[in-house]
Amino acid sequence: MSACSTDVEPAVVAVKEAGAGLGMALWATFQRDLVGVARRPADALTPLVFFAMVITLFPLGISPEPERLAWIAPGVLWVAALLSALLSLDGLFRADYEDGTLEQLLLAPHPLSLLVVAKVLVHWLTTGLPLALMAPLLGVLLALPQGSYLALSVTLAVGSGCISLIGAIGAGLTVGLARGGMLLSLLVLPLFMPVLIFGTGAMGAALSGGEWLPHLAVIGAMLALALASAPLAIAASLRISVHG
Amino acid sequence: MWAFFHKLGSPRWFYGIAARLAPWCWGLALALIVVGSVWGLAFAPSDYQQGNSFRIIYVHVPAAFLAQSIFIALAASGFVFMVWKVKIADMAAAMMAPLGAAMTAIALLSGSVWGKPTWGTWWQWDARLTSMLILLFLYVGVMLIRRAFPRPLSGSKAASVLAMVGVINIPIIKYSVEWWNTLHQPASFTLTERPAMPTEMWLPLLIMVLGFYAFFAAFTLTRTRTEILRREGSKRWVKELFKEDA
Numbered sequence A: 001m002s003a004c005s006t007d008v009e010p011a012v013v014a015v016k017e018a019g020a021g022l023g024m025a026l027w028a029t030f031q032r033d034l035v036g037v038a039r040r041p042a043d044a045l046t047p048l049v050f051f052a053m054v055i056t057l058f059p060l061g062i063s064p065e066p067e068r069l070a071w072i073a074p075g076v077l078w079v080a081a082l083l084s085a086l087l088s089l090d091g092l093f094r095a096d097y098e099d100g101t102l103e104q105l106l107l108a109p110h111p112l113s114l115l116v117v118a119k120v121l122v123h124w125l126t127t128g129l130p131l132a133l134m135a136p137l138l139g140v141l142l143a144l145p146q147g148s149y150l151a152l153s154v155t156l157a158v159g160s161g162c163i164s165l166i167g168a169i170g171a172g173l174t175v176g177l178a179r180g181g182m183l184l185s186l187l188v189l190p191l192f193m194p195v196l197i198f199g200t201g202a203m204g205a206a207l208s209g210g211e212w213l214p215h216l217a218v219i220g221a222m223l224a225l226a227l228a229s230a231p232l233a234i235a236a237s238l239r240i241s242v243h244g
Numbered sequence B: 001m002w003a004f005f006h007k008l009g010s011p012r013w014f015y016g017i018a019a020r021l022a023p024w025c026w027g028l029a030l031a032l033i034v035v036g037s038v039w040g041l042a043f044a045p046s047d048y049q050q051g052n053s054f055r056i057i058y059v060h061v062p063a064a065f066l067a068q069s070i071f072i073a074l075a076a077s078g079f080v081f082m083v084w085k086v087k088i089a090d091m092a093a094a095m096m097a098p099l100g101a102a103m104t105a106i107a108l109l110s111g112s113v114w115g116k117p118t119w120g121t122w123w124q125w126d127a128r129l130t131s132m133l134i135l136l137f138l139y140v141g142v143m144l145i146r147r148a149f150p151r152p153l154s155g156s157k158a159a160s161v162l163a164m165v166g167v168i169n170i171p172i173i174k175y176s177v178e179w180w181n182t183l184h185q186p187a188s189f190t191l192t193e194r195p196a197m198p199t200e201m202w203l204p205l206l207i208m209v210l211g212f213y214a215f216f217a218a219f220t221l222t223r224t225r226t227e228i229l230r231r232e233g234s235k236r237w238v239k240e241l242f243k244e245d246a
Helices: A009-016 A022-039 A041-061 A066-089 A094-099 A101-107 A112-141 A149-174 A180-207 A213-243 B002-008 B011-043 B052-084 B087-119 B127-148 B152-184 B199-231 B236-245
Strands: none
Touching (some): A022 A041, A022 A112, A041 A066, A041 A112, A066 A112, A066 A149, A066 A180, A094 A101, A101 A112, A101 A213, A112 A149, A112 A213, A149 A180, A149 A213, A149 B127, A149 B152, A180 B127, A180 B152, A213 B152, B002 B011, B011 B052, B011 B087, B011 B199, B052 B152, B087 B127, B087 B152, B127 B152
8 A cells, every 4th residue: 555645546546447347446445445444543443442441331330240240241242332333433434524535436427325335344344343353352351151252243243234334324414514423323323222132132042042043143134124225325315414 | 196296395385275274184183182082081981900090091092103103204204305305295394203202202201101000110111112212212313413404405305314214214123122022021011902992992092093193284284384484485475475464
């Protein structure tokens, strides 16, 4: 990666190239966002540190006894993951909105609803997936019983995909607003609740020795539905924020 | 047929037709609600288990009906506004949202007032109560996003998108909450399975439900007329309208 080019250029150049196909535009958007995250690793790390800190608050606030912690651990891990997703969602489109990249994406000769999928995918790869990988570690700190770590990681990984997609609708709507972050959380938290219910449901099933895969299947179905419909809403919300 | 819809979309035409319809709706609402509440509160037999406290359903059930219907109406208006750019649809949606939120709040409050003597508690994390509470949050979100934008048109579009997203999620939320509840606390209380009501109990309820819908129609027509005047105040037809009156 070259050191001195601005962030905007690669995607725009790629899109403007004569005959540049949709696949190329998607790849360019994906690559550009990924490079953007790699150049500012602090932005991607903040939600993870926040996640760890929220988890730390619970033993302090409730009780350090392992039995009690084990009882609340699945819910606490999931709720903390949702809150940390809110933190990163607020910045999902903000930099692009401020430097005009979003306008370029709107002008691009490709469907905005597909280009945003590339952006959301990067968001998931840099926030949801690391969080899912990190969660078992914090599960150990919360004395989460054996046998539920795989369920925790896999459901968080799939569930955070839903959260990135649904949350991006709210992020698109609030990107141009002065205190959008506050509003964002009010808009999208009610929409996250089904994912939370089935995520903790899977944990409960895994802990009691039951089958957790059916729960994962429901979260997967939600992801499929979100993947099919959310991009349209994300594109509409970005158009509203940019054009009014 | 299409001409009718086309006309209906024009604020000027709607202003006129709403003026003619609204008094009928108000009259119907008043008549039905007076008849329904007097019948329900004074003459319907009291429940053999719950005594007189069951009478709160004559407010609770119609409010809960409206709370859900209005959200669907919001999403439908949002769709019409986004696809066909019909301004009236958005004006009506802006006026309906606070009423829907109020009905959700009334359903929750009357439910908890009823729950205290019947269940012995103000609040239960019952599936219906929980999904109603989430519905209230959705209403609040739709109302807040409309006011958040400096340009009213952006706020209208944002509220429309959010209402449509919300309406897709309502069934998902409803079923997941029901599923969650049955997992966590099996068969505590059920609101739904009461013994079949005798006719003298459910007939006033039906009248109340119809009365609430008539009230919703009347309220929306009247408030949308006001909103038309507020938004179209600079148009010539509005100025002429008031010149004639003066």
